[in-house]
Amino acid sequence: MAKFWRWFWSLVIGVPLAVFAVWAMWDNARLFFITLLNGLTLSSLYFIVASGFTLVFGLMRNVNLAHGSLYLLGGYLGYFTAQYSGSFVLALAAGFAGAALVGLAMQVGIFRFMQGQELRQTMVTIGLSIVFADLMMWAIGAQVHQMDAPAWLDGPLRGIPLINAYSKYRLSLLPIGIIIGVLLWLFLNRTRVGMMIRAGVDDRQMLAASGVNVNLVFAVTFAIGAGLAGFGGVIGAVELSMVPGEDVRLLLASLIVVIVGGMGSVVGAAVGAVILGLAETYGLAYAPTYSVVFTFVILVLVMAFRPRGLLGRPA
């Protein structure tokens, strides 16, 4: 019976998608493949930002609604670092480090004192996101900041079949996302700290009982999660742009990615990011005024049939 339903749902979802893909390729193959690449590169950015969100949530049950602010902060830091030093790699490092430091301060200064009060922690992150957003607008202004891609990634890559040319920078996001994913996987599965984090996701109290300094693990995880948001911010500063309001957009993306993928699961974040990225770009390309509806329909379908997300486990 379960097998039947799996087939049934694969058909119900798969057939219309396949029909759409065939129609779109026959109609305008170039548009279809460019949208595919756009979707995948956007997914890569979403994955980087949302993996930090899901990491923090999985371990601490802290829904960090200031995650978008950390993203924007990382973007601004990267922008000014690149402006003064001219180095993109340095900008990435600055974005990661700056956001990680702020995240660390949040965990050590505030959340450590409200362990287990999830709702209160979430409300505090809401308050922080309002304050951060306004402080950044005060310090930097409301105008759009667009960062230039580094020289070695600037300009289009020519000679790709069907598409002809595609931005080198955007294409490079794919390997960056994959590398981040692999590094995160190695960190979580092959290092001692990663082992502690995974153990903490499963059972915090047992981890504490076995002699691990849980506060330290929490601080490290929060710093990494926040750092990933800042890292994503620097990438997003080139791919999208930085302006007040982008924090909400990326926060929404992170929320949907982890709700769809399953909260606390890094692999789930990858799956959710690909689904959301593709849905958003195809929606924008083929039905511009209703593109949000697709995102919403995906959210509704997942909540209706897999309330814990595609790869989520019981809390």
Place this chain on the structure above:
Amino acid sequence: MSAAQWRKAMNAGAGRVAMSGRPAPRGQTPLLAVGGLSPLLAAVRARHVLVLAALLVFPWVATPFITYQIGAQSLALGLIALSLTFLGGYGGMVSLAQMTVAGIAGYLVAILGAASASDASISLGWPWWLAVPAAIAVAALCAAFIGWLSVRTEGIYTIMITLAVGVAFYYLCLQNYSVFNGFQGFQRVQAPTVFGINWREPLPFFHLALFWSLAGYFFVKYLLRAPFGVALQGIRDNPRRMNALGYNVTAHRIAAYAVAGVVAAVGGVLLVWYNGLIGPGSVGTSWLINILVIAVLGGMRHPIGPFLGAIVFVLLQTFAIDLFDRERFNLVIGGVFLAIVLFSPDGLLGWWAGLQRKFSNMRPASRVSHRGDLP
């Protein structure tokens, strides 16, 4: 739930006091003697009469600006926040989509009724007595749908899902031009003229808002003592036990969303008439969060909390320009919210109760009389 079941549930537990998680008010003697009169009058206390009298006198003393800008706006926002207090404080489900529900009602009043949408003619031009009930009904349906979505997972997930739904609705309004008229939204959404009274004028509008706020307040107060409300509070405190007692937890939660949706929708209609326009900005993230700020600021432990929170919020918003740079309003409101959440999780009401405790501890002898004449 039948009366027999209800009695059983009451007798099985420690009763309402334990369920609602706070002690019953002590030392408050009814102002009017009970003697055979309806129990409605028995519940009236001095502070109720004082507040009501103040509310009725207020618009005749204050300038029209204050009546409209502060009085009416606080009431409309308070009504929307009241729906969140009902859901969050008594149902244990903190929903960030209450402004979305209110926004749906507001948009529908504009779409079904009369409004001017600069170049496109979207509004259907229904009369108000058809458009407003329809808007509230559809908004309540949407609220039930949002509830159905978010109660499928528990606790902390609710806030994420409702935020996602709310922000998605904001982007839909922003991007869609055929129904929601995109960035522009709808202008000139005005309260109608009924019985020869132009309800757009400050004084009538204040009384309209006051009437519906009082109606919402007493409706929520009534509901909290009705079997449904008590069951809801039981579900908040221990869903598993309530489930074991035979209550349908999911159905109660969804019904709570629908009821809160009606309250929020009425507030949304008032707010759209107050503003005279609606657009994506009215349902944006900042407003989703502002409703939470108002509810938390006042305190989620009593239905009066959101109205107190709304008054403080509106006063801050209106007079921020005199005290400091208007641009920095978000910083102030975010800071106030942060301070409340960090230091007084029960909001102004909790702060007030704390002060009271301190005061009564210092002077234990005069406790009863002191509590008796609280406004």
